[in-house]
Amino acid sequence: MAKHETPLLDELTKGPWPSFVDDIKQEAARRHENKDGVEYQIPEDVCDDLLGVLELSYKDKETHWKHGGIVGVFGYGGGVIGRYCDSPQQFPGVAHFHTVRVNHPSGKWYTTDYLRKLIDIWDMRGSGLTNMHGSTGDLVWLGTFTEQLEEIFYELTHNMETDLGGSGSNLRTPADCMGMSRCEYACYDTHALCYALTQEYQDELHRPAFPYKFKFKFDGCPNGCVASIARADMSFIGTWKDDIKIDQDAVKAYVGGELKPNAGAHASRDWGKFDIEEEVINRCPTNCMSWDGSKLTIDNSECYRCMHCINTMPRALRIGDERGASILCGAKAPILDGAQMSSLLVPFVPVEDPFDEVKEVIENIWDWWMEEGKNRERLGETMKRMGFQKLLEVTGTKADARHVQYPRENPYIFWKSEDVPGGFERDIQDFRSRHQR
Amino acid sequence: MATVEFKGKTFEIDEDGFLQRFEDWSPEWVDYVKEQEGIKELTDEHQKVIEFLQDYYKKNGIAPMVRILSKVTGFKLKHIYELFPSGPGKGACKMAGLPKPTGCV
Numbered sequence: 119m120a121k122h123e124t125p126l127l128d129e130l131t132k133g134p135w136p137s138f139v140d141d142i143k144q145e146a147a148r149r150h151e152n153k154d155g156v157e158y159q160i161p162e163d164v165c166d167d168l169l170g171v172l173e174l175s176y177k178d179k180e181t182h183w184k185h186g187g188i189v190g191v192f193g194y195g196g197g198v199i200g201r202y203c204d205s206p207q208q209f210p211g212v213a214h215f216h217t218v219r220v221n222h223p224s225g226k227w228y229t230t231d232y233l234r235k236l237i238d239i240w241d242m243r244g245s246g247l248t249n250m251h252g253s254t255g256d257l258v259w260l261g262t263f264t265e266q267l268e269e270i271f272y273e274l275t276h277n278m279e280t281d282l283g284g285s286g287s288n289l290r291t292p293a294d295c296m297g298m299s300r301c302e303y304a305c306y307d308t309h310a311l312c313y314a315l316t317q318e319y320q321d322e323l324h325r326p327a328f329p330y331k332f333k334f335k336f337d338g339c340p341n342g343c344v345a346s347i348a349r350a351d352m353s354f355i356g357t358w359k360d361d362i363k364i365d366q367d368a369v370k371a372y373v374g375g376e377l378k379p380n381a382g383a384h385a386s387r388d389w390g391k392f393d394i395e396e397e398v399i400n401r402c403p404t405n406c407m408s409w410d411g412s413k414l415t416i417d418n419s420e421c422y423r424c425m426h427c428i429n430t431m432p433r434a435l436r437i438g439d440e441r442g443a444s445i446l447c448g449a450k451a452p453i454l455d456g457a458q459m460s461s462l463l464v465p466f467v468p469v470e471d472p473f474d475e476v477k478e479v480i481e482n483i484w485d486w487w488m489e490e491g492k493n494r495e496r497l498g499e500t501m502k503r504m505g506f507q508k509l510l511e512v513t514g515t516k517a518d519a520r521h522v523q524y525p526r527e528n529p530y531i532f533w534k535s536e537d538v539p540g541g542f543e544r545d546i547q548d549f550r551s552r553h554q555r
Numbered sequence: 556m557a558t559v560e561f562k563g564k565t566f567e568i569d570e571d572g573f574l575q576r577f578e579d580w581s582p583e584w585v586d587y588v589k590e591q592e593g594i595k596e597l598t599d600e601h602q603k604v605i606e607f608l609q610d611y612y613k614k615n616g617i618a619p620m621v622r623i624l625s626k627v628t629g630f631k632l633k634h635i636y637e638l639f640p641s642g643p644g645k646g647a648c649k650m651a652g653l654p655k656p657t658g659c660v
Contacts, residue, residue, distance in 0.1 A: 188571045195642035
C-alpha cells in the first residue's frame with residue numbers, strides 16, 4: 119500500500135511511453151523491500167513522499183519547493199542545487215531534496231560496472247532517483263539531505279575518481295556530441311576537446327568567479343547534435359576548408375536506388391524514387407551543385423558546408439580533409455534581454471592537442487567579460503551592450519564579411535578619433551571664422 | 556523557522572543556516588557559524604572580508620560581485636576559498652549575516 123494516494127499521477131502510468139510514475143513507484147517498493155540490506159542514510163520513504171508532494175502540486179497547480187537553497191561541499195562554490203519542501207511535516211522524506219550534479223564522461227559513454235558503482239553510492243546516500251542527464255550534460259542525482267553531501271563527495275572522488283559538475287556563476291559542465299566515436303561527419307575530436315577543456319578549467323568550473331554562468335558545447339559538425347549554437351556561450355562547431363569528397367559510383371548507387379537517401383531516415387513514408395535533382399541539387403542553399411546525369415560536381419568555393427548533401431548521401435559525399443572548427447559566441451535563453459543564438463567569431467580554428475588556439479580565444483573572452491560584464495550579464499548581453507566590434511578587439515580578430523549576416527542598415531557609425539583626420543578636438547571659433555552665426 | 560541560542564544571543568535562521576535578518580548579526584554569530592563553515596581560527600583576513608561584505612551590503616543593498624570582493628580586499632579567489640572553504644557565497648556571506656544568495660546557483 120502506497121504511503122500517499124496518487125490518483126492524478128496514476129493516470130500517467132497509462133499509455134505506451136515509459137512512465138516516470140511507474141519507475142518511481144518501483145524504486146519506492148524496492149527501497150521498502152531492501153533486499154540487499156542497505157543502511158539507508160536518508161528516509162526510506164523518500165520516493166513515496168516525492169510522489170506525495172508531486173500529487174499535491176498536481177492538485178494545487180503550484181510548486182511545493184521553497185525558494186532557492188545554498189548547500190555544497192567545502193572547496194567548491196557550486197555543484198549542488200539545494201532544495202527544501204514547503205510542507206516538511208506532511209512529506210518528511212523530502213524535507214531536504216538536494217540535487218547533486220555529477221560530471222559525466224564526454225559523449226556519455228559508460229560501462230555497466232561504473233554505473234553500478236555509482237548507483238551503489240546513490241542508493242545508500244540518496245533517493246535512488248536520477249536524471250540521466252541534465253540538459254547541460256551532468257549526470258544528475260535527484261534528492262538527498264545536507265549531511266550526506268560531503269559523504270557523497272568523498273566516495274565520488276575517492277572511490278569513483280569522479281568529480282562534481284558546475285553550478286552558479288561559473289563555467290558549467292561542458293558537453294559534446296558523439297563526435298569521432300561513432301560519426302563519419304565529425305570534423306574534430308569533440309571528446310578530446312571537451313575533456314581537455316573540462317580538465318584545464320576545473321578551477322573556473324568549481325569556484326564561481328564570473329559575472330554569470332558560462333557554457334561550452336562542442337559539435338563535431340554543423341548538424342549540431344549537442345545544440346551548441348543555441349545552448350552555449352561559446353559554441354565550437356566542426357567544419358572543413360577544402361573540398362567535399364565525392365564518390366561518383368556511390369552517387370550512382372543513390373540515383374539507381376541501391377542506397378537509401380538519408381540512410382533510410384524517411385523510410386516510414388513513401389516519398390517516391392530518390393530524385394537527386396529535387397532532393398539535393400535544388401535544395402543546396404548556394405546552388406553550387408550540379409548533376410549531369412552521370413556526374414555530380416560541387417563548386418566548393420561557393421559551398422556553405424550546410425551538410426545537406428552529405429546528410430542525404432552519406433555514402434557518396436564526405437567531409438573534407440582540412441578540418442577544424444568555427445567558434446561562435448553569445449547564445450542564451452530569453453532572460454533578460456531576449457534569446458540569442460551564438461554569433462560567428464572565429465570562422466576557422468585548428469583543433470589539435472593541446473588546443474592552444476582554442477584556449478587563447480576562450481581566455482581572451484574571459485579576461486574581457488570578467489572585467490566588463492555586469493552582475494548576472496551573459497556574454498551575449500555584454501556583446502549586445504558593448505558591441506561586436508569590442509569582442510573582435512579583445513580576441514584580436516580582424517573584422518571580416520563572415521562576421522555579419524548583412525551589413526548594418528542604420529548610419530549611426532562610430533569612428534575612433536585616431537581614424538579621423540584632425541581628431542575630435544575642434545575649436546568653435548575656427549568654425550565661426552568660416553560660418554557666421 | 557529555526558532559532559539558535561549561542562552565548563546568550565538568539566538568532567533566527569533558515570534551513571541553510573543563513574540569518575533571517577541582517578540586523579540580528581553580532582560578533583557571536585561569526586563564532587557560532589565558523590565551525591560549520593570549516594573554519595578553525597578566525598584571523599584578521601577573515602575579519603577583513605566580513606567587514607567589507609557588510610559595508611558593501613549596507614551601502615548598496617546587495618552582496619558585491621566576486622570580482623569586486625577580490626579587488627577591494629586584495630585576496631585572490633583561491634585565497635578566499637582558503638579562508639572560507641565553502642566560498643564567498645555560502646561561507647563569507649553567511650558569516651557576515653547577508654541574505655542568502657539567490658538565482659540560478
